[in-house]
Amino acid sequence: MTFGQQGRRRAAVDAAAYRIRQNALSMGEVQGQGYVGQALGAADILAALYVDQLAYRSDDPEWDGRDRFLLSTGHYAIGLYAALAEAGILPVEELETYGSDDSRLPMSGMSTYTPGMEISGGSLGHGLTIAVGYALGLRARGNPARVVNFLSDGELDEGSTWEAAMGAAHHRLGRLIAVVDINALQADGPTAGVLHTEPVADKWASCGWRVQRVDGNDVGALLAAFDAVAAGAEDGAPSAPAVILCDTRVGRGVPLLEEREKAHFMRIEEHEWAVCQEQLTEGYLRGMQDREKVAP
Amino acid sequence: MTKLKTSAMIASFADPGQRTTPAPFGHALAELAGQDERIVGLTADLGKYTDLHIFGEQYPDRYFQMGMAEQLLFGAAAGMAQAGLVPFATTYSVFAARRAYDFICLDIAEPELNVNIVGGLPGLTTGYGPSHQATEDVAIFRGMPNLTIVDPCDAVDIAQAVPQLAAAEGPTYLRLLRGKVPSVLDEYDYRFELGKAKVLRGGRDVVLVSSGLMTMRALQAAEALAAHHVDAAVVHTPTLKPFDEETVLRELAGDRLALTLENHTVVGGLFETVASALVRRGQSGRVVPIGLPDRFLDAGALPTLHERYGLSKERIVGRVLAELG
Numbered sequence: 259m260t261f262g263q264q265g266r267r268r269a270a271v272d273a274a275a276y277r278i279r280q281n282a283l284s285m286g287e288v289q290g291q292g293y294v295g296q297a298l299g300a301a302d303i304l305a306a307l308y309v310d311q312l313a314y315r316s317d318d319p320e321w322d323g324r325d326r327f328l329l330s331t332g333h334y335a336i337g338l339y340a341a342l343a344e345a346g347i348l349p350v351e352e353l354e355t356y357g358s359d360d361s362r363l364p365m366s367g368m369s370t371y372t373p374g375m376e377i378s379g380g381s382l383g384h385g386l387t388i389a390v391g392y393a394l395g396l397r398a399r400g401n402p403a404r405v406v407n408f409l410s411d412g413e414l415d416e417g418s419t420w421e422a423a424m425g426a427a428h429h430r431l432g433r434l435i436a437v438v439d440i441n442a443l444q445a446d447g448p449t450a451g452v453l454h455t456e457p458v459a460d461k462w463a464s465c466g467w468r469v470q471r472v473d474g475n476d477v478g479a480l481l482a483a484f485d486a487v488a489a490g491a492e493d494g495a496p497s498a499p500a501v502i503l504c505d506t507r508v509g510r511g512v513p514l515l516e517e518r519e520k521a522h523f524m525r526i527e528e529h530e531w532a533v534c535q536e537q538l539t540e541g542y543l544r545g546m547q548d549r550e551k552v553a554p
Numbered sequence: 555m556t557k558l559k560t561s562a563m564i565a566s567f568a569d570p571g572q573r574t575t576p577a578p579f580g581h582a583l584a585e586l587a588g589q590d591e592r593i594v595g596l597t598a599d600l601g602k603y604t605d606l607h608i609f610g611e612q613y614p615d616r617y618f619q620m621g622m623a624e625q626l627l628f629g630a631a632a633g634m635a636q637a638g639l640v641p642f643a644t645t646y647s648v649f650a651a652r653r654a655y656d657f658i659c660l661d662i663a664e665p666e667l668n669v670n671i672v673g674g675l676p677g678l679t680t681g682y683g684p685s686h687q688a689t690e691d692v693a694i695f696r697g698m699p700n701l702t703i704v705d706p707c708d709a710v711d712i713a714q715a716v717p718q719l720a721a722a723e724g725p726t727y728l729r730l731l732r733g734k735v736p737s738v739l740d741e742y743d744y745r746f747e748l749g750k751a752k753v754l755r756g757g758r759d760v761v762l763v764s765s766g767l768m769t770m771r772a773l774q775a776a777e778a779l780a781a782h783h784v785d786a787a788v789v790h791t792p793t794l795k796p797f798d799e800e801t802v803l804r805e806l807a808g809d810r811l812a813l814t815l816e817n818h819t820v821v822g823g824l825f826e827t828v829a830s831a832l833v834r835r836g837q838s839g840r841v842v843p844i845g846l847p848d849r850f851l852d853a854g855a856l857p858t859l860h861e862r863y864g865l866s867k868e869r870i871v872g873r874v875l876a877e878l879g
Contacts, residue, residue, distance in 0.1 A: 369665055381660050387629020395637025421623035
């Protein structure tokens, strides 16, 4: 692939990540609250997946050939709804119903509510176990679709995550990709103080996974990691499952929130929402100019 | 004096000389798999102890060993169902109900997936003590929306239930009887029908409402009571949820002595299902519960324990005669 093609891939993901962040902030503003910090942190990962990686049909979310994206962290649904709007699976105008009574977009994501939502997350440590069965089932049916499970570093506390990690490697689920959002934050505070999980990469490797660790807010690094997974899988199936460990920053893209004391459920005052949107747009435009300077 | 040995893990509750059928669940699932390619089997290191190995030997590509990991077992079963397969996932009832509840609840029952949970050693069918005796599994599972609960009596029930569980669209829980399982119900004019209670025999004086292996004991007790000039009816309720209230309440109307018999604690199982149905419909009448006490049970040999806790034929007969005065 030429540098120009790579640049266009990256620009498309950057633009989508910007819109996902914009929409997440708007959804948070309507409710006056929400898991905005997580959505901002994970926006680059979600954009890379929905713009660059996953196979799906916007007009047919149940299409059997689709790659399955399993959101384990139900509270990140605010980010996924924005990504599903980006993918054309949800109408953008529906996003403002987030968290409202009778909305298809509940605060904690559920498969029974939302098109494109494969599982009901929320009770953490479930997603990877379902992903293992999904990948086994697709393989048994001869369906080459990939299964991508998005989980958080907090979920590494759950024993079930490691049951599934061993199971995936045992069954050689080379079409299974785990994406771990390492934002170093959980409900009661910084991950390091809640339950020490490092060295995370070594743990996955010892379970038999192909491991990469990247800056999860660096779109170029994310795309390179997904490319490496795809290249590795072509070496011959069945192979080991792959995990991409993504170090991210809560509130990424909005300095006001990046600098605020980190909280699982971030409070944002009424007058701050407009400031957040302004800072987001300033940062996006500045980043675009910076990249144009280095591009040939 | 005969010294009864502590119950082995694969102890059978069959009476000496009783007609039995080997591994009815494993054979029924293998037979069904021949007709339906969506059928798969999963287990958590208990394939040999839940009769699933019979299926696995015939269909090795459709048999999935998930390791001693019950959360993975049921999460993965949900994923397989989402991929279009019809999984039967086996472990012991204690592990399904106590250890993996959250996964069964949220990954299987909430989205109403066709996952069939098969739990071995329900109630008091092992002498290993509370770690293995699932005396409260029905109480735990009854509160879970969408879940169908089946408590079969014997090999006949199991063989007929398996295809109906697979055909039911939502999730099911089967209280598995495994190994050499008594064959009893083929002596009656009976077919297993999911969701239906069946009157196996009529009787003027007493009505015994029972599920699971206690239906076998109820039938034996009814025979024995005849020698005491007591005429006892037996109503078998293999589906505990949804419960066939119509049939059971019709049988409980009138002035016959009524008892429920269950291989389960008297808390949260058949007795309370029947009692709540009676109250809800405004139907009066006393019901005598025969079941396990609300406490952790002893280890020991099954015949000893069934006698101790009132599940044996002799204890049932004694209780009925005492109630009749």
